[in-house]
Amino acid sequence: MERKQIKIGLMGLGTVGGGVWQLLQMNRESIAAKTGLDFEIAKVAVRDLGRKRAVPAERLTDRPEDLYEDPEIQVIVGVLGRPDEGRHLLAAMNAGKHVVTANKAAVAADYEALREAAERNKVLFRYEASVAGGIPILHAIEQSLQGNEYQELMGILNGTTNYILTHMTEEGADYADVLKKAQELGFAEPDPTADVEGIDAANKLSILLSLVFGARVLPKDIPTEGISRISGADIAAAKEQGCKIKLIARAAKTDKGLEYSVRPTLLPKEHPLAGVNNEFNAVFLKGNAVDELMFYGRGAGALPTASAVWGDLIEVGKEIAKGAAYDLVVAGGPAEA
């Protein structure tokens, strides 16, 4: 079988972008053997052209526009991680490119505009990596679980806060001490606000609210409380009740309508989410047919997030390959089997 070439423009070469590059070096052959698709990362947009990188210099540019203005590039991967990334994703769609992104803030902020632009331009828009990193939750909701109506969703959606709470629980240590250690180990950012105040989790919950409950709620409208005021004494008191404290993003249908929040929550030790420790993430769902489900895995990190990006990229590649056969049929040429 002749292999179909798919050319990618990679917008951003930070942690996730580096993982997207690295995964292709690792698994290019096995992906091609499984799918018949030969992917190439043709151009990479970075901020600083002067830094040494794994990517050959001739593929680098400091203008994101160069990616979506290139007629050979078919898919743009948006992993700049900047809040204004949505602008570039929209421009890429308007230039006829399919878009895959891991940027939860951009997806949560510009959801309608991005969906609308994808539809108008007849391009694919996929964002599995924007929620819970490597855990394939969005796709499962959109496909395998679509026969359900949902009653409840609970997620541990932020690895930094789960790491901190786990170590506070295991070591009986206080918040400030564990945060400092987490920062030294690279599990928390120098400015940890977006993580520890629940903002990152609220962005992800906003995306899940759209998909699971069909409800459009902006992150700023989700009641959000972080973990920075949790003390060692709170954790000890929880333990005495046979509970653990976790930062839970929750949505549930109640008599009063759909309720949602991000807040520190007491979970009985038997709850499936109570065993989710350290930097791991998990999503717990309750549907009216499937009942209880939980997905567990790495919610961040270069390669786990790249795994989700590549799942999307390969699906886009398959559609491009199908579309080529389809165009051939419409043009009156011979159809591929």
Add this chain to the structure above:
Amino acid sequence: MERKQIKIGLMGLGTVGGGVWQLLQMNRESIAAKTGLDFEIAKVAVRDLGRKRAVPAERLTDRPEDLYEDPEIQVIVGVLGRPDEGRHLLAAMNAGKHVVTANKAAVAADYEALREAAERNKVLFRYEASVAGGIPILHAIEQSLQGNEYQELMGILNGTTNYILTHMTEEGADYADVLKKAQELGFAEPDPTADVEGIDAANKLSILLSLVFGARVLPKDIPTEGISRISGADIAAAKEQGCKIKLIARAAKTDKGLEYSVRPTLLPKEHPLAGVNNEFNAVFLKGNAVDELMFYGRGAGALPTASAVWGDLIEVGKEIAKGAAYDLVVAGGPAEA
């Protein structure tokens, strides 16, 4: 938007077939609102026409052939659960019908023949419900996770044995006593052999070996040991080592090649699978990009299994709807947007 009608032939009205019927009664409106597809279960094949059932009598037949010989029916759902079901699934494909099934024994036994017949007849063949019931694992492997190469797979794939082991562990009870109680509660069959001897788990592992490692291994060629010789003393000894005994279906790449087995296994209490109790199932995967992942949920039961069948059915329905637009284009008529 006009709703596209999809007509289903339901082959079997046992536990799973009843769930497939019931889910449509529960969620028909929400499915139609989400997808634009209006599903109808037009005909149902049963063994005994004399029994009272929820399905109107005029839709019942005792000839499975009536379903796939009906020109109006587009999809056959195979949930007879009988070992010879593969024969009917093949006949349905040869009659041009898409096929969705939950019958793991038929899929494991006739995998190549079914895949080949689907390809030859250009019909869809989906079987998410055949492994781990409501847990959407097959689809995740085929799509979201397809950028990975896998190192290891471990599954708790049989609810009956996990229920028995959980109660032996919690109550310090012996195998025979717990089995008897499980049979009284309906968690174990009157003849429990296929479950307790690991045969059911081996069928499911055979399907997972194909998808995860691209290896075709018949269930009879998987080294398989059940739980019927586990004693209360074994469980107590495991506990003293900080471990639990679970019936684990495992496959792993080693220096000696791909190894696989179904057998009672000591798991450290901290392992994500150790917390999977009672009739719940789980699949634990390790990929070279995504690292550790676990999917947890109900591996059996009418509605959880029906959730997986309906996930497949709705995807098939979407393809039928797309195909109609495609045929229109080929015939020279106006294309739908």
